[in-house]
Amino acid sequence: MIRITLGMLGAALSATLLSTTSPLAAECPADFPSKPITMVVSFGAGGGTDTIARALATAIEQQQGWTIVVENRPGAGGANAAAWLKTQPADGYIIGATGTDAIAINPAISDVGYSWADFDYLGSGMQTWLGLVALSDAPFDDLQELVELARQKGRATVAVAGINQEILIKQLAEEFDVELVAIPGAGAAEALTSALGGHVDATTQGTLHVEQIEAGKMKLITSIIDRRVPYAPDVGTLEEQGSKAQPLISHTIFITPKGLQPEIATCLEQAIDEGVKAESYVKQMEAFKNEGLNLGAEGNARLARELSEFYNAMLKP
Amino acid sequence: MEMLDHLMLGFSVASLPMNLAFCFLGVLLGTVIGILPGIGPLATISMLLPLTFGMSPVTSLIMLSGIFYGAQYGGSTTAILVNLPGEASSTVTMIDGYQMARRGRAGPALAVAAIGSFFAGTVTTMLIAVVAVPLTAVALSFGPAEYCALMVVGLVSSIALASGSVVKAIGMICCGLLLGLTGVDIYSSQQRFTFGMLPLMDGIDFVALAVGIFGFAEILRNLESGTSSRPLVGRITSLMPTRDDWRRIAGPILRGTGIGGFLGILPGGGALLSAFVSYNIEKKVSPNSAEFGHGAIEGVAAPESANNAAAQTSFIPMLSLGLPASPIMALMIGALTIHGITPGPNVISRDPALFWGLIASMWIGNAMLLVLNLPLIGIWVKLLQVPYRLLYPIIIGLCCIGVYSVSNAPFNVYMTMFAGLLAYALTKFDLEWAPFILGFVLGPLFEHQLRRTMLITGGDASVFFTRPISAGLLIVAAVLLVIIVLPMVRQSREQIFVEED
Numbered sequence: 143m144i145r146i147t148l149g150m151l152g153a154a155l156s157a158t159l160l161s162t163t164s165p166l167a168a169e170c171p172a173d174f175p176s177k178p179i180t181m182v183v184s185f186g187a188g189g190g191t192d193t194i195a196r197a198l199a200t201a202i203e204q205q206q207g208w209t210i211v212v213e214n215r216p217g218a219g220g221a222n223a224a225a226w227l228k229t230q231p232a233d234g235y236i237i238g239a240t241g242t243d244a245i246a247i248n249p250a251i252s253d254v255g256y257s258w259a260d261f262d263y264l265g266s267g268m269q270t271w272l273g274l275v276a277l278s279d280a281p282f283d284d285l286q287e288l289v290e291l292a293r294q295k296g297r298a299t300v301a302v303a304g305i306n307q308e309i310l311i312k313q314l315a316e317e318f319d320v321e322l323v324a325i326p327g328a329g330a331a332e333a334l335t336s337a338l339g340g341h342v343d344a345t346t347q348g349t350l351h352v353e354q355i356e357a358g359k360m361k362l363i364t365s366i367i368d369r370r371v372p373y374a375p376d377v378g379t380l381e382e383q384g385s386k387a388q389p390l391i392s393h394t395i396f397i398t399p400k401g402l403q404p405e406i407a408t409c410l411e412q413a414i415d416e417g418v419k420a421e422s423y424v425k426q427m428e429a430f431k432n433e434g435l436n437l438g439a440e441g442n443a444r445l446a447r448e449l450s451e452f453y454n455a456m457l458k459p
Numbered sequence: 460m461e462m463l464d465h466l467m468l469g470f471s472v473a474s475l476p477m478n479l480a481f482c483f484l485g486v487l488l489g490t491v492i493g494i495l496p497g498i499g500p501l502a503t504i505s506m507l508l509p510l511t512f513g514m515s516p517v518t519s520l521i522m523l524s525g526i527f528y529g530a531q532y533g534g535s536t537t538a539i540l541v542n543l544p545g546e547a548s549s550t551v552t553m554i555d556g557y558q559m560a561r562r563g564r565a566g567p568a569l570a571v572a573a574i575g576s577f578f579a580g581t582v583t584t585m586l587i588a589v590v591a592v593p594l595t596a597v598a599l600s601f602g603p604a605e606y607c608a609l610m611v612v613g614l615v616s617s618i619a620l621a622s623g624s625v626v627k628a629i630g631m632i633c634c635g636l637l638l639g640l641t642g643v644d645i646y647s648s649q650q651r652f653t654f655g656m657l658p659l660m661d662g663i664d665f666v667a668l669a670v671g672i673f674g675f676a677e678i679l680r681n682l683e684s685g686t687s688s689r690p691l692v693g694r695i696t697s698l699m700p701t702r703d704d705w706r707r708i709a710g711p712i713l714r715g716t717g718i719g720g721f722l723g724i725l726p727g728g729g730a731l732l733s734a735f736v737s738y739n740i741e742k743k744v745s746p747n748s749a750e751f752g753h754g755a756i757e758g759v760a761a762p763e764s765a766n767n768a769a770a771q772t773s774f775i776p777m778l779s780l781g782l783p784a785s786p787i788m789a790l791m792i793g794a795l796t797i798h799g800i801t802p803g804p805n806v807i808s809r810d811p812a813l814f815w816g817l818i819a820s821m822w823i824g825n826a827m828l829l830v831l832n833l834p835l836i837g838i839w840v841k842l843l844q845v846p847y848r849l850l851y852p853i854i855i856g857l858c859c860i861g862v863y864s865v866s867n868a869p870f871n872v873y874m875t876m877f878a879g880l881l882a883y884a885l886t887k888f889d890l891e892w893a894p895f896i897l898g899f900v901l902g903p904l905f906e907h908q909l910r911r912t913m914l915i916t917g918g919d920a921s922v923f924f925t926r927p928i929s930a931g932l933l934i935v936a937a938v939l940l941v942i943i944v945l946p947m948v949r950q951s952r953e954q955i956f957v958e959e960d
Contacts, residue, residue: 186505186786187505187506187508187790187793188504188505188508188789188790188792188793188794189789189793192793193793193796193797196509212509213867214505214867215866215867215868216866217657217658217660217661217866218643218657218658218660218661219643219660221657221660222657222658222660222866222868225657251648252643252648252650253655254657255657296917297917299914299915305648321917323914323915323917325911325914325915326645326646327645327907327911328645328907331782331783331789334782335599335776335782336602336603336911338599338780338782339599339600339601339602340599341602341603341915342915350781350782352801353781353801353802353803353804353805354781354803354804356803356805357803357804357805359804425799426797428799429796429797429798429799429800429801430796431801457648
């Protein structure tokens, strides 16, 4: 039932299995860290990435006995922080907490001064379980019925937040040759508001919709990630519903400027992997109605490259 | 009856010693950061968020929301005393509040702001208790077309904010509109006016701009007089409103509360609109309309009641639907999520103690603010007698810290200085900045909603006239435009005839 795309889950599982043998003490050089580590979040305080970063920082502090200072450097959809991070020393004392979208998509849209290859990838903390949702009383239950509705009405609208979601809707419109129109907006909350008010036919969402589904106000039309989503396990993926569109793969990742010493890289990778499995971190993910997932260093680097190639092809003229 | 039970539950939760203590701490902190120029509730709440992890969810929410509405109180103090808006909505309070202060009436201005806010807070707390859920349905029925029409009403009525030339006001609104477009266009991903600079990709920061335009420029203007030790305001007559003042503010406070209470529930821009829609209404209906812009007490009472009412009702979409109406509400959602409560349609029924406890605490918090602020008025007013050479460096220092904290980068501080110099130069030509600010804030919202509407309808503009709320709002805008422009046309025709004679 679970379809593994891009080989990432495999990498994640093997990383998880390997590291269980060395509990709660990462293998680190003797003099590292000799001062507090700064974790720079690419988005504002209180947001998803921020909460994940803080939860992980707390877990690592408890497990390793380090001091981690969390700072926010929001702006330009994560580009602000990434461009700044690239210029920082690769000594392991500055870790960026960001999203795969910020690393892969921003450089494809405009000249932000960095690309995925400017960073070393330490690990990841969570996958966003994106879905296409509609009001419970919407006259369609799956992707094909939505397509049929668009065909009958002449057009159907989907409120989106983010270029990746917009591209997905465009792919679907082309694939099925209907007027399925992406309505970009100021954010996920606005997209959800439009859908709840019945101003659009459906919306793509990352987190806010889960509560609406549980309350019975909305229903999942299709999972738009690379597997079924745990909050609605009966609803099929894009592929299962007959679409060849590229699913959205979005993880919260931890990176440093390129050129980290291998010993320090190993140390930080292990610390992050142990942190993701910490009880306090697992609890925080439950509060998110999600779960911790670390793709590991290699898995994340590969994902960043593949996503960058995909979005470069889609967005660069 | 059920309502009474709910309120009883709420008050029993809110009056737990722990919750009372953190409510007080919240409103006190809020008042302080509201008064400090440049440091807004958004920055404070995001900094304090991690500290609330150890509290119970309702306690942390009570404290964080105390900071939020406490800052509204404090913000009006700075707006009135030193002409510095902490956030967009106090721009309106400044117009008449600062003029009152210059005339030695800072005391009554501050008192009216506090009393108006308290009244609005009390009424809207009741409102939330009674009609939170049906109101949410109204808010959801506001689609892009309705928002767009609402923004038109806002833009048209912002012309009325000007006390001088209407042509200059329109010019300033257009400048604001243009600057407001700075950043990445979300529909095409194209950059506008960014000169390739990353810090401008999200647009020009409001706090940086407003602190420069109002704060720094005002300081430059005051330095011009050359006397470095003269106190900031005229002689202080009395601290409390007179009987005549009371008579004048009753209507504005009532109307302000109504307008703010309704517009506050609309996600996005509602709270700001409420402050100056209510100001403009008072300017039109008041028998003292000639006094507006020169220190009319109604011009403080109306927007202050409206923005506090809106601050309270902006919790409705967050609590009843899990929808953040503003970045601050998004932070509150973050705070709840950390405690394992996902705000959504189920919160009221699943966690009634949280919902009603918060609402009861808002009323308690407002009462605390009134008790806290009224005696402080005397102290604030005395603060203004501190000589320039001490007060100004402190204000500028605090502004720079606040602006720097927006994104932890010096870019915004440069922006503030540039805006201050520019504003100082342009004020020499009698250009007014309140219409500019409204153009700056409302313009991008208008554009966003217009394009959203057109995308949803596939380019069919008739939707603005076929949807009743949108059509009604556009008619209001048209009537407003006639009321505002007609006297000007008549006046200029009269001038022409005079010249011909």
